[in-house]
Amino acid sequence: AATPEASDLKLIDLTGEFAAEYDRTAGLPDAERVAAFKAHFGPIVPGFYSAGRFRLNDPAKYDARLLRSLQRFPEERAGIAEVSRRFSALFAPAVASFEARFGSLKGYPPVYLVHSLGEFDGGTRSLPNGTFLFFGADMIARLHAHHDIQPFFHHELFHLIHAKNFPECDTVWCGLWTEGLAVYVAAQLNPKATDEDLLLTFPEPLRPAVERNRAAAVCAVLAHLDSTDPMITGAMFSSERMAPELPPRFAYYVGYLVASELGRTRDLKELAALKPDQIRPMLGPTLRRLATCP
Numbered sequence: 692a693a694t695p696e697a698s699d700l701k702l703i704d705l706t707g708e709f710a711a712e713y714d715r716t717a718g719l720p721d722a723e724r725v726a727a728f729k730a731h732f733g734p735i736v737p738g739f740y741s742a743g744r745f746r747l748n749d750p751a752k753y754d755a756r757l758l759r760s761l762q763r764f765p766e767e768r769a770g771i772a773e774v775s776r777r778f779s780a781l782f783a784p785a786v787a788s789f790e791a792r793f794g795s796l797k798g799y800p801p802v803y804l805v806h807s808l809g810e811f812d813g814g815t816r817s818l819p820n821g822t823f824l825f826f827g828a829d830m831i832a833r834l835h836a837h838h839d840i841q842p843f844f845h846h847e848l849f850h851l852i853h854a855k856n857f858p859e860c861d862t863v864w865c866g867l868w869t870e871g872l873a874v875y876v877a878a879q880l881n882p883k884a885t886d887e888d889l890l891l892t893f894p895e896p897l898r899p900a901v902e903r904n905r906a907a908a909v910c911a912v913l914a915h916l917d918s919t920d921p922m923i924t925g926a927m928f929s930s931e932r933m934a935p936e937l938p939p940r941f942a943y944y945v946g947y948l949v950a951s952e953l954g955r956t957r958d959l960k961e962l963a964a965l966k967p968d969q970i971r972p973m974l975g976p977t978l979r980r981l982a983t984c985p
Contacts, residue, residue: 700786701801705736706775706828709806713764724761725754736803738818739825760808770832771806778804778828785844792880792959793852802851804828813847815854824851834893842877842884849876853963860967863942864916866928868970871946876959878947890943894930897944904936909982911937912945916974949977 712731716724732740742753782802790796800823807827812834815824824847835843850873857869874889881888891897901908911933915923925931927942953973954962978984 700796700799702779702782702804703801704775704778704804705732706771706804706806708732708735710764710768710772713761721758722754725757728757728761736805736818737820739803739805739816740808744816744818756808760806764806767806767829767832770836771828774828774831775804778826781840782844785841786848788841788880789845789848793849793963796848796852799851800824802826813843815847815850815859817859822854824848834890839881839884839888842881842888843890845880846873846877846890849873849963856964857967861919861924862916863912863918863924863927864971864974865967866924867912867916867942867946867949867974869946870928870943871948872950872962874943874947875950875954876963879954879959891947893940895938897938897941900936900938901941901944901948906982906984907934908937908941908945909948909978910984912942913975913978913984945978945981948981949974952977952980 712728716727719727729740738744740757742750745753747753786796800821802824804826806829807825809827809829811825811827812830813824813826815822826847831840850869853869853872857865859865874891877889878884886892886896886898912927915927918924922931923933926933926937926939928940930939932939933941950962
């Protein structure tokens with residue numbers, strides 16, 4: 692039998708560069724320091740430390756965020772450095788076990804470890820020179836210090852390969868499928884994973900809250916499948932709250948239930964291969980099997 696082709700996934704760790712630039716600019720006035728940071732990182736990771744990535748009309752809002760992160764950096768520095776020190780040893784086995792199920796990651800763009808300014812622990816981001824997988828060492832230090840990190844790596848690696856079949860879009864149904872399927876994949880690859888390992892306890896436990904209010908959660912998703920309203924998507928996938936009984940990010944768990952239901956008759960590679968025009972018609976009927984909705 693042929694030996695599987697080895698991954699050539701390159702890791703670029705920019706956390707040391709961030710710390711060095713922090714030290715180099717320590718004596719500058721605030722506005723000059725922010726400008727120097729953006730100018731320094733512009734050629735290294737184009738568009739990442741930029742207001743344009745957030746579609747902000749007022750770049751000053753992003754500059755204020757960067758400045759706040761610089762002011763907090765002394766408190767976070769040791770944790771970020773520890774993540775950087777251990778990252779390769781943690782990430783490499785996760786890549787190997789992921790490839791054992793999904794095939795080689797050869798030919799993918801580099802993966803970056805960065806200070807995310809509190810934005811994320813991991814995720815793909817579109818920059819002017821392409822789409823890349825980023826890991827935020829600051830948020831990894833905050834969120835992943837006390838549990839198995841491999842399911843998290845599998846979740847994010849799945850996003851990397853899934854993006855080839857499933858382009859990003861802003862609707863609820865897209866987020867439901869991409870995030871729910873990534874949680875399901877991580878659970879399948881790590882059968883002993885806890886809800887904490889699967890990030891289903893942040894910012895509060897999702898599974899018990901949704902199961903207590905399953906109809907409310909499932910029917911809310913069903914009613915808003917085609918919405919792009921930031922308040923709705925924020926409640927389902929970020930930090931907003933739609934109702935007192937539904938925690939922020941509750942659609943991650945609803946999406947996991949959808950993927951689990953569809954996974955009854957499909958393996959992981961079949962689920963990953965579904966195109967947007969294939970999965971969208973399946974979502975309504977699948978949600979209605981999970982709860983009775985008007």
